[in-house]
Amino acid sequence: MAKPITYYLRTDKMPHIWCEGCGHGIVLSAVLRAVDSLGLDKDDVCVVSGIGCASRAPGYLDFDTLHTTHGRALAFATGIKTMKPNLNVLVLTGDGDLAAIGGNHLIHAARRNINLTTICFNNSIYGMTSGQYSPMTPTGKMATTAPYGHIEEPFDLCELVFSAGASFVARGTCYHANPLSKLIAKAIAVNGFSFVEAISQCPTYYGRRNKMRDALVMLDWQKEHAVTKRAASRLSPEELKDKFIIGELGTRTRPEYTERYESIIKAATKETDDNV
Amino acid sequence: MQNKAGIGTRTKLMQGNEACALGAIAAGVRFFAGYPITPSTEIAEDLSALLPRVGGKFIQMEDEIASISAVIGASLTGTKSLTATSGPGFSLKQESIGFAAIAEIPCVIVNVMRVGPSTGVPTAPSQADVMQARWGTHGDHPVVVLCPSSVAETYTLIIEAFNISEKWRIPVVFLMDEGIGHMREKIEIPNSDELKIIDRVRPVCNPNDYLPFDADKGDGTVPPMADFGTGYRYHLTGLTHDKTGFPTTQRPEVDALIRRLNSKMDKAKQEVTFIDEVLMDDADIVVFAYGISARAGARAVREARESGISAGLLKTKTLWPFPDEYVEEIASQVKAIIVPEMNMGQLVLEVERAVKGRTKVISLTRVDAEPISPDEILSALKGV
Ligand SMILES: Cc1ncc(C[n+]2csc(CCOP(=O)(O)OP(=O)(O)O)c2C)c(N)n1
Ligand code: SF4
Numbered sequence: 006m007a008k009p010i011t012y013y014l015r016t017d018k019m020p021h022i023w024c025e026g027c028g029h030g031i032v033l034s035a036v037l038r039a040v041d042s043l044g045l046d047k048d049d050v051c052v053v054s055g056i057g058c059a060s061r062a063p064g065y066l067d068f069d070t071l072h073t074t075h076g077r078a079l080a081f082a083t084g085i086k087t088m089k090p091n092l093n094v095l096v097l098t099g100d101g102d103l104a105a106i107g108g109n110h111l112i113h114a115a116r117r118n119i120n121l122t123t124i125c126f127n128n129s130i131y132g133m134t135s136g137q138y139s140p141m142t143p144t145g146k147m148a149t150t151a152p153y154g155h156i157e158e159p160f161d162l163c164e165l166v167f168s169a170g171a172s173f174v175a176r177g178t179c180y181h182a183n184p185l186s187k188l189i190a191k192a193i194a195v196n197g198f199s200f201v202e203a204i205s206q207c208p209t210y211y212g213r214r215n216k217m218r219d220a221l222v223m224l225d226w227q228k229e230h231a232v233t234k235r236a237a238s239r240l241s242p243e244e245l246k247d248k249f250i251i252g253e254l255g256t257r258t259r260p261e262y263t264e265r266y267e268s269i270i271k272a273a274t275k276e277t278d279d280n281v
Numbered sequence: 282m283q284n285k286a287g288i289g290t291r292t293k294l295m296q297g298n299e300a301c302a303l304g305a306i307a308a309g310v311r312f313f314a315g316y317p318i319t320p321s322t323e324i325a326e327d328l329s330a331l332l333p334r335v336g337g338k339f340i341q342m343e344d345e346i347a348s349i350s351a352v353i354g355a356s357l358t359g360t361k362s363l364t365a366t367s368g369p370g371f372s373l374k375q376e377s378i379g380f381a382a383i384a385e386i387p388c389v390i391v392n393v394m395r396v397g398p399s400t401g402v403p404t405a406p407s408q409a410d411v412m413q414a415r416w417g418t419h420g421d422h423p424v425v426v427l428c429p430s431s432v433a434e435t436y437t438l439i440i441e442a443f444n445i446s447e448k449w450r451i452p453v454v455f456l457m458d459e460g461i462g463h464m465r466e467k468i469e470i471p472n473s474d475e476l477k478i479i480d481r482v483r484p485v486c487n488p489n490d491y492l493p494f495d496a497d498k499g500d501g502t503v504p505p506m507a508d509f510g511t512g513y514r515y516h517l518t519g520l521t522h523d524k525t526g527f528p529t530t531q532r533p534e535v536d537a538l539i540r541r542l543n544s545k546m547d548k549a550k551q552e553v554t555f556i557d558e559v560l561m562d563d564a565d566i567v568v569f570a571y572g573i574s575a576r577a578g579a580r581a582v583r584e585a586r587e588s589g590i591s592a593g594l595l596k597t598k599t600l601w602p603f604p605d606e607y608v609e610e611i612a613s614q615v616k617a618i619i620v621p622e623m624n625m626g627q628l629v630l631e632v633e634r635a636v637k638g639r640t641k642v643i644s645l646t647r648v649d650a651e652p653i654s655p656d657e658i659l660s661a662l663k664g665v
């Protein structure tokens with residue numbers, strides 16, 4: 006039976022800092038509904054974040070929550086998970102936090118296949134610092150530091166994380182909030198590094214500057230541009246050009262890091278016992 | 282007799298870095314994260330073998346920032362956690378050291394000093410990170426800095442480092458140097474029941490009543506700390522925060538937090554000041570030294586005595602908080618204080634500040650990657 010979302014919130018810490026129309030609240034509620042659907046005890050969940058608007062989410066959650074330094078959430082989370090493997094450790098992060106300053110930690114956490122679930126609130130921009138381009142800003146778009154239009158190409162984060170070794174990668178959007186929540190639930194249930202890219206919107210600093218006047222227009226954009234894998238298979242490369250694929254994009258079974266470490270402990274303690 | 286970690290009372294010949302690793306295990310360390318760098322690497326190598334034998338865990342992270350971050354995360358689970366590095370890696374760790382200071386998460390950072398700046402001389406000793414250890418991260422923050430001068434001292438002092446870190450919920454920097462790290466000396470490993478081990482104070486209240494940053498119920502300085510995953514469900518942030526741990530920019534709350542955090546330096550000072558006095562009873566010229574330079578200081582003082590100079594040595598193992606009252610008191614009893622350091626003159630600035638002009642302070646510096654020799658100190662003693 007579903008609990009009300011407020012059960013998982015520190016409602017006394019509201020109102021939150023997010024702007025009207027910000028997509029981050031939608032992503033956060035998808036996370037909480039996923040936690041609820043799995044029936045996880047609040048005491049067994051730990052949420053870690055970096056710095057940015059997205060990374061402010063943990064403060065509002067009634068779990069053990071850790072708001073760290075810019076880009077390093079996965080490294081902090083690695084320490085927690087390694088010493089308390091039974092905790093469900095979720096990392097909530099922005100596209101700048103995760104893919105720019107934290108990019109190295111991302112690929113290495115995926116490579117280790119440590120059982121952490123990372124949810125990237127991807128709004129294609131640095132929201133907290135008021136609109137500079139991020140590694141996820143599409144080519145040609147405007148940002149305060151790209152006043153002539155952005156000349157770099159963004160990552161395909163799901164592809165990156167899967168190639169680095171993750172067990173599960175998926176993409177969803179704020180518009181498709183229910184499927185997003187289901188993807189997050191699947192990710193949490195995976196025993197290994199799991200990653201969900203949640204396409205979010207920042208009307209304040211990305212929308213306005215890029216001719217999308219409010220959140221509704223941006224959500225519409227998500228609806229128009231997201232295609233499922235199945236739908237994508239029926240589209241020509243030309244038709245797919247400005248689309249992105251949502252849903253489960255990769256799963257594999259690989260040994261998980263903290264479980265592997267247990268075998269080291271077994272081997273090392275056996276060796277010591279033999280020597281005593 | 283050996284216990285599982287291979288520790289027990291016995292005499293052993295070992296390197297400073299090995300003593301650091303073994304001392305850490307004895308202190309109760311069960312997590313280490315690091316990134317290889319000369320001349321600290323042996324600490325990581327030794328702990329990768331030792332930790333799993335006692336049920337602990339070792340991880341080599343992708344860089345030094347990740348290492349200190351993982352250490353802080355592990356500490357939050359209630360695990361005593363260590364990282365070790367050297368100059369360039371110590372620079373990288375600074376931001377997260379500040380996080381440990383403001384979020385009050387116990388951890389110990391070993392910096393085996395080598396010649397800098399930048400890559401400098403990776404394989405030679407130096408003492409040039411004394412100021413960085415105190416002020417490397419931005420903002421007013423508390424940090425205790427200890428510095429051993431022998432292999433045996435490394436073993437016992439790293440245990441103190443953890444005791445201080447746990448008790449005061451403060452990051453402790455353990456400044457070794459290439460000389461001490463790689464030097465081989467005989468050490469007497471104490472029996473584990475002879476050691477005083479301190480663990481952080483955990484809350485006993487009902488989780489609903491837990492205010493993670495309320496120090497008022499305790500000694501007014503250090504609030505009890507709950508382990509993650511034990512039902513206390515609280516928030517930690519690097520932003521200035523109120524007693525619940527939630528961010529605040531309210532001026533009185535910001536003021537109270539910054540002042541309380543920094544008050545740890547004064548309140549802990551006496552307890553964390555470790556100074557050995559050698560031939561100090563009737564000394565009228567004093568060598569004030571630390572780390573590898575204190576070894577040369579000890580020999581110089583003995584030789585000076587042979588030529589009739591009343592020299593004494595103050596070997597401080599605590600660099601920060603600087604023992605200023607102690608030095609001030611000595612200042613009024615002696616003709617001069619000589620401060621030999623393998624840097625351009627860093628701790629001598631603190632000595633001068635503490636002495637307040639009461640006696641002559643002589644700075645002896647060496648920056649050619651060679652340790653200061655007893656002869657250099659001896660001639661300074663003779664020159665007074
Ligand atoms: C070391 C460091 N560098 C820069 C910053 C400034 N900063 C804060 S948030 C941020 C970007 C956040 O963007 P993102 O992760 O995409 O999250 P959003 O705010 O868009 O949700 C930056 C650059 C910082 N806090 N720390
Ligand atoms: S600035 Fe953008 S990302 Fe930040 S809260 Fe406002 S809308 Fe959301």
